[in-house]
Amino acid sequence: MTIPAISLKDVDISYGDTRVVRDVSFDVALGESFALVGESGSGKSTVLKAIAGLAPEWTGEISVLGKSRGHGMDRAFSENCQMVFQDPYASLHPRKTIDTVLNEPLAIHGIGRRSEKVIEMLAAVGLDRRFRFRFPHQLSGGQRQRVAIARALMLEPRVMLLDEPTSALDVSVQAEILNLLKRLRREQGLTYLMVTHNLPVVSFMCDRMAVMNKGRIVEIAPKTALYDGGFADPYSRELYAASGGNPGAEPDMVAPATKDPA
Amino acid sequence: MNETPLLEVEDLRVSFATPNGPVEVVKGLSFTLGREERLGIVGESGSGKSMTGRSILRLIRAPGKQTAKTLRFDGLDLMAQGNRQMRKVRGARISMIMQDPKFSLNPVMTIGEQIAEALRVHERLPRRDLRARVIEMLTSVRINDPGRVARMYPHEVSGGMGQRVMIAMMLIPRPQLLIADEPTSALDVSVQAQVLDLIEELVTGNGMGLILISHDLNLVARYCDRILVMNGGEVVEACAAQRLHEASHPYTRGLLAAQPRMEETRDELPVLDRSGGAGT
Amino acid sequence: MSPRDWLLDDSPATLTQANLGRAWRMTTALLRNPLAVAGILIVLLLLATALFAPWIAPESPVGQNLRTRLLPPSAEHWMGTDELGRDIFSRVVYGSRITLMIVALVAVISAPLGLIIGAVAGYFGGWVDRVLMGVTDIFLSLPKLILALAFVAALGPGIENAIIAIAITAWPAYARIARAETLTFRNSEYIQAVRLVGGSHARIIFRHVLPLCTSSMIVRVTLDMAGIILTAAGLGFLGLGAQPPLPEWGAMISRGRTFILDQWWVATMPGFAIILVSLGFCFLGDGLRDVLDPKQGSEK
Numbered sequence: 001m002t003i004p005a006i007s008l009k010d011v012d013i014s015y016g017d018t019r020v021v022r023d024v025s026f027d028v029a030l031g032e033s034f035a036l037v038g039e040s041g042s043g044k045s046t047v048l049k050a051i052a053g054l055a056p057e058w059t060g061e062i063s064v065l066g067k068s069r070g071h072g073m074d075r076a077f078s079e080n081c082q083m084v085f086q087d088p089y090a091s092l093h094p095r096k097t098i099d100t101v102l103n104e105p106l107a108i109h110g111i112g113r114r115s116e117k118v119i120e121m122l123a124a125v126g127l128d129r130r131f132r133f134r135f136p137h138q139l140s141g142g143q144r145q146r147v148a149i150a151r152a153l154m155l156e157p158r159v160m161l162l163d164e165p166t167s168a169l170d171v172s173v174q175a176e177i178l179n180l181l182k183r184l185r186r187e188q189g190l191t192y193l194m195v196t197h198n199l200p201v202v203s204f205m206c207d208r209m210a211v212m213n214k215g216r217i218v219e220i221a222p223k224t225a226l227y228d229g230g231f232a233d234p235y236s237r238e239l240y241a242a243s244g245g246n247p248g249a250e251p252d253m254v255a256p257a258t259k260d261p262a
Numbered sequence: 263m264n265e266t267p268l269l270e271v272e273d274l275r276v277s278f279a280t281p282n283g284p285v286e287v288v289k290g291l292s293f294t295l296g297r298e299e300r301l302g303i304v305g306e307s308g309s310g311k312s313m314t315g316r317s318i319l320r321l322i323r324a325p326g327k328q329t330a331k332t333l334r335f336d337g338l339d340l341m342a343q344g345n346r347q348m349r350k351v352r353g354a355r356i357s358m359i360m361q362d363p364k365f366s367l368n369p370v371m372t373i374g375e376q377i378a379e380a381l382r383v384h385e386r387l388p389r390r391d392l393r394a395r396v397i398e399m400l401t402s403v404r405i406n407d408p409g410r411v412a413r414m415y416p417h418e419v420s421g422g423m424g425q426r427v428m429i430a431m432m433l434i435p436r437p438q439l440l441i442a443d444e445p446t447s448a449l450d451v452s453v454q455a456q457v458l459d460l461i462e463e464l465v466t467g468n469g470m471g472l473i474l475i476s477h478d479l480n481l482v483a484r485y486c487d488r489i490l491v492m493n494g495g496e497v498v499e500a501c502a503a504q505r506l507h508e509a510s511h512p513y514t515r516g517l518l519a520a521q522p523r524m525e526e527t528r529d530e531l532p533v534l535d536r537s538g539g540a541g542t
Numbered sequence: 543m544s545p546r547d548w549l550l551d552d553s554p555a556t557l558t559q560a561n562l563g564r565a566w567r568m569t570t571a572l573l574r575n576p577l578a579v580a581g582i583l584i585v586l587l588l589l590a591t592a593l594f595a596p597w598i599a600p601e602s603p604v605g606q607n608l609r610t611r612l613l614p615p616s617a618e619h620w621m622g623t624d625e626l627g628r629d630i631f632s633r634v635v636y637g638s639r640i641t642l643m644i645v646a647l648v649a650v651i652s653a654p655l656g657l658i659i660g661a662v663a664g665y666f667g668g669w670v671d672r673v674l675m676g677v678t679d680i681f682l683s684l685p686k687l688i689l690a691l692a693f694v695a696a697l698g699p700g701i702e703n704a705i706i707a708i709a710i711t712a713w714p715a716y717a718r719i720a721r722a723e724t725l726t727f728r729n730s731e732y733i734q735a736v737r738l739v740g741g742s743h744a745r746i747i748f749r750h751v752l753p754l755c756t757s758s759m760i761v762r763v764t765l766d767m768a769g770i771i772l773t774a775a776g777l778g779f780l781g782l783g784a785q786p787p788l789p790e791w792g793a794m795i796s797r798g799r800t801f802i803l804d805q806w807w808v809a810t811m812p813g814f815a816i817i818l819v820s821l822g823f824c825f826l827g828d829g830l831r832d833v834l835d836p837k838q839g840s841e842k
Contacts, residue, residue: 039450054734078740091731095753097560105739130553133560170306175520175531203526227525242452245524
């Protein structure tokens with residue numbers, strides 16, 4: 001059996017005295033795209049933070065690419081696993097140019113050929129070279145999120161943690177970013193662990209999902225459950241219904257008649 | 263009397279002065295809203311939809327400026343009203359619900375006091391009646407144990423309940439028109455539906471008009487009779503809600519197509535064609 | 543392409559151009575504020591006066607001439623003369639050098655000290671924060687002038703000791719500000735992102751936290767300059783700062799006190815100089831605050 005990209009076993013996470021996540025266990029296969037879905041307060045973002053090492057108080061076992069993860073930050077880990085944050089307006093340093101932001105991971109890890117790498121990466125995330133020396137306030141939300149994705153990819157990690165990467169964006173921009181993430185995954189063979197509350201986004205991006213409620217995983221289901229509402233847990237079904245899923249009904253009312261790609 | 267529409271807007275313009283000259287964010291908007299009609303205004307950020315909502319209440323602050331050929335509410339010319347008269351209209355006859363209840367509620371007043379305050383500004387009532395009205399209103403927004411909630415402070419309630427409190431506050435003076443600007447985008451999906459159902463029920467039950475402003479096409483289609491789609495400060499499409507899927511304007515169609523679906527089979531989402539090609 | 547277009551280019555080609563463009567935008571914004579311009583002019587005047595003092599001053603600041611003592615302002619002595627017949631104008635001009643030195647040294651010593659202590663306390667939190675802020679609070683709780691007096695009394699009067707004393711009393715306020723600022727963004731996503739790519743704590747503090755604190759620090763220091771000048775003058779006035787015959791403004795007022803009723807100009811002229819320079823720094827600080835405010839900087 002191959003080693004999973006991400007593996008959690010009986011993980012409990014607490015902030016101070018309150019335990020926010022209990023007994024979470026799941027495996028994400030190499031190259032898979034896995035979603036953690038749930039509503040606010042379900043603990044889904046906390047799980048992601050714990051894997052990234054940003055929530056230090058946890059017990060249990062977390063391993064990434066077969067290597068068990070300690071509680072602090074370590075460099076080897078950062079070369080394997082990176083994260084894209086939710087709010088593109090808060091995830092870029094307001095006083096640093098895009099070039100500086102993208103250079104930093106390379107400088108920390110002592111990697112050479114930085115200038116070329118930055119230019120390549122800008123192209124890979126669909127940003128024109130003109131953006132290289134701009135400050136974040138000169139960019140739109142979608143452009144900033146592209147920069148954040150580029151920053152995460154600079155160290156060529158194999159696992160990406162995505163924390164609601166499009167929830168702060170407009171629908172049309174969301175589509176562009178989702179397409180970009182999908183393309184990057186295909187081209188670079190990345191593994192995604194994505195946190196979201198948006199089930200249609202899961203349907204587009206992911207292979208499997210874990211539904212979380214009040215700090216626990218209530219169900220792990222394949223993406224096809226979204227097609228027919230085949231969820232076992234009552235909470236999952238409730239969430240599915242509230243998100244506009246109606247199994248067995250006619251196709252979505254507002255689905256455009258036909259869409260020719262030509 | 264009931265023949266006149268509730269709200270008439272003609273050639274509404276909002277512009278902001280910048281060092282590089284004025285920038286128009288709403289460019290000549292015209293629409294009418296019938297009594298008991300529910301109108302949805304949809305658009306992405308920067309489309310001018312929120313500014314439209316604010317300008318109906320004349321809430322555009324300097325350096326913004328608004329002009330309109332007609333801005334008539336129930337026969338009253340809003341553009342001709344002074345600040346004092348506008349204050350009587352706001353809240354009492356036209357109410358507005360904002361996006362995030364956390365920023366709209368006063369953190370150091372109990373919920374009951376705030377709702378009572380909203381009523382007291384517009385009506386003189388004895389203390390006991392005031393309290394009864396507050397409890398009645400909280401019950402009507404489906405808050406269990408309204409007596410206890412009335413004594414709570416805003417930080418003690420959840421987002422969904424906070425938004426229901428906001429709705430209670432906005433509806434207690436019995437306005438004729440409710441403007442809801444992204445009333446649920448800060449809430450979870452399961453709570454969203456409850457809050458919108460509640461708004462719908464109260465609006466139809468009291469014979470009020472509703473303007474629902476949102477970025478979410480599906481949501482607006484579900485809760486409104488008519489939809490205006492805005493882009494770049496202009497209405498690009500106006501249609502009945504149930505005919506949204508027949509929308510003809512490329513922008514509207516683009517927006518609809520760009521949304522991932524629950525039964526997604528497409529390998530790539532179609533994106534809006536943006537000239538410039540720099541990527542957003 | 544004109545230099546202005548080059549600076550305002552939306553897509554700079556190099557890092558230098560990007561930084562210069564930002565500096566240019568701030569400068570033009572600053573120059574649009576009339577009070578800030580007044581402040582800049584006054585500070586420039588102070589700098590020029592200090593630099594060219596030997597050429598501006600008509601007489602030596604220390605040369606005594608007992609035949610011309612206590613003369614009122616006239617064409618020959620613009621600000622009159624003091625009890626030893628020294629030209630007050632010349633003394634005020636040379637005094638600007640001392641004032642400038644005090645201000646510059648205090649700023650150079652206390653601002654970075656406060657900045658680093660505050661940023662470290664705010665960034666790490668926990669016991670580091672409690673210890674550092676405890677020390678800061680002890681310094682803050684003592685009245686500034688009294689504390690400075692105590693230091694000077696211990697170290698002995700003199701201009702250098704006055705500077706050290708003022709610097710020691712000035713840093714706690716900066717540490718507080720830097721800590722408060724750091725707290726607002728230490729958990730922000732851009733700091734977390736640096737941690738995620740493996741950045742060390744030192745790197746985060748020096749490369750990411752400090753640059754965000756410096757703008758409010760510059761504003762605060764500029765506004766405090768007036769206070770520093772006054773404290774220095776106060777020490778001088780009490781005889782604990784610059785020693786005679788150094789033409790320090792506060793010491794000059796102190797000497798003039800004896801004659802204040804009959805020969806008002808002896809104390810008043812250096813007083814004017816203090817007021818003017820303090821005002822200049824205040825105006826400049828206010829203008830800088832509008833331009834450098836982090837909120838404006840990030841949202842334009």
